[in-house]
Amino acid sequence: MSEPKFRVMHTMVRVKDLERSIDFYTRLLGMQLLRKLEYPEGKFTLAFVGYGPEDTHAVIELTYNWDQDTPYDLGSGYGHIALGVRNIYGICEELEANGARIPRPAGPMKHGTTVIAFVEDPDGYRIELIDLDTMS
16 A cells, blocks of 8 residues: 555644643643744744654644733634543543543434543533444
């Protein structure tokens, strides 16, 4: 099989509190902070988090604009980031115990048997958790 022409590199989300967002994605979702770049002239910082190196894994770019005082409008076009997990019920309990908001608790999806849940990051971005053991 030949190497594809394109590959997903990252998904970018704008965040209001960079350290709080890094904590959420690393401590609660188990990602690693891969790199952090500051751009003083542009007044912004980029932090890349993920489950593996950027040359082999898609990652999330957290963009913090230094002069943004109000929360971002999440918009109606954004959907969600999806993460595969095992023991989704236990994961949701752990996330909730650590202060994460779970707007859609773990349970079977409509019209299917796959168990899913949604958690929100500190800025309100939704992350779908998909139970790998029940995927259909």
